[in-house]
Amino acid sequence: MDGGDGFTLRVADRLAAIDEAAWNACAGSDNPFLSYGFLSALEDSRSVSAKTGWLPQHLLLEDTAGRLIGAVPLYLKSHSWGEYVFDHSWADAYERAGGNYYPKLQAAVPFTPVPGPRLLVRPDAPSGAADLLIEGLVEVATRHKVSSLHVTFPHAADWQRLGDAGFLQRIGQQFHWTNEGYASFEDFLGALNSRKRKSIRKERRVATEGGITLRTLVGSDITPGHWDAFHRFYLATVDRKWGGAYLTREFFELLPARLGEKIVLVVAERDGRTIAGALNLRGSDTLYGRNWGADGDYPFLHFEACYYRAIDFAIEHGLARVEAGAQGQHKIQRGYLPSETYSAHWIRDPGLRKAIGNFLDRERPAMRAEMAQLATLSPFRQGGEG
Incomplete structure (x- = not known):
C-alpha cells in the first residue's frame, strides 16, 4: 500500500517476519505487553494463530529507506473472545439483520486488557506517521471486506486521534492504584x-x-x-x-x-x-x-x-501505579480507584454504524456518571477523617 510521500504500508502475517529491534523501536520500553518478546511468545507458542481465531495481520509503516517507523499489532478475528471490550450484542444484532459480523479486525494485545499505545511510532518518525497508520488500518479493513475494525485499550492520545479520523469512541473503566x-x-x-x-x-x-x-x-x-x-x-x-x-x-x-x-x-x-x-x-x-x-x-x-x-x-x-486488570469494583476498598479506559471502532455498514454510534453516545455519559459515583466509595481519608 502507498502511504503517500514515498512511505509504504504493508501487512506482516507473523511477527517473525519483522526485525525485533525495529519493532521495539516503535513500541518503546514503557509497556512490556507491546514488546516483541511478549507478542512473539504468544505467536510462537501458538496461543495466537489462525486456529485460535487470532490471525496476525500486523500493519507496518516504512519510510523511503525501508526503515520501520510505525506499526500496529493487528489481528483478523473469527470471534469476539479474549478482548475485554464486549461487542457480542453488536455481532448478534448484525447477524440477526442478515449481515456477517465475522471476520473482523482487532488492533490489540491478545487476551490482555492493558491500556497502552496502539499506534506505535518511532520517536523520530515524521509528525504524520500516526495518521498514516490510521489510514492503513482502514485500507486493510476495506481490502479484507470485514464488517468492522476495533482498536481496544489505546492510550487517550491514540483514542482521540482515532476519533478525529471518524472512528466511534467508547469508554470503559478499570481500577488502578496510584503511588x-x-x-x-x-x-x-x-x-x-x-x-x-x-x-x-x-x-x-x-x-x-x-x-x-x-x-x-x-x-x-x-x-x-x-x-x-x-x-x-x-x-x-x-x-x-x-x-x-x-x-x-x-x-x-x-x-x-x-x-x-x-x-x-x-x-x-x-x-x-x-x-x-x-x-x-x-x-x-x-x-x-x-x-x-x-x-x-x-x-x-x-x-x-x-x-x-x-x-x-x-x-x-x-x-507510579499498579494496574490490576479488568473489572472488580471490590478493588476500590483496597485503594484501586476508577480509571477510564478507551476503545475506538470503525464500522463498515452505515446502518450498523449509526445504531452503534447512538448507543455509544448514550453509554459514554452513563459510564462517566457511574465512575463518579464509584469514586465516592474511595477508602481514602477525607478532610479531618481518622
Missing part, C-alpha cells in the same frame, strides 16, 4: 480511613494463616517448577470461570526467556508446596497484574497476592 510517594505499605494505609485500615490489616493477617507464606519472585528467581504450578492454576481458573484456555504451556516456557526481569510472580506456599500464584509484568513506571490462580479456596489470599503484594512491590521499587 502518592508512599514510603511503605503502612504509609499507604495511613492515607485510608480507620475502618479500611483495620479491614485490610485483617485481610492480610487471615491470608497468611494456616502456615501460608508468600514470596515475590523476579525474573531468574522463578523456576520451571513455579511455571508448572502456575500453568496448572491458570487452567483451574479457566475451568471455574467457564472460559477458554488461551495460553498454552509453551507460552509460559517462552515468557521468562523473552521478558526476563520484567516478570514478577507472587507465589503462595504451604508445607513446601506452591498453592497459588499471581503473575505481573513490570513496565517503566507501572506494575501490571496479568493472571491469578490457585488450587483451592483460601480466604483473602487473592487480595493479598494480587493487590497488596503488588502495592508492596510498587512502593519498594518506586513505581
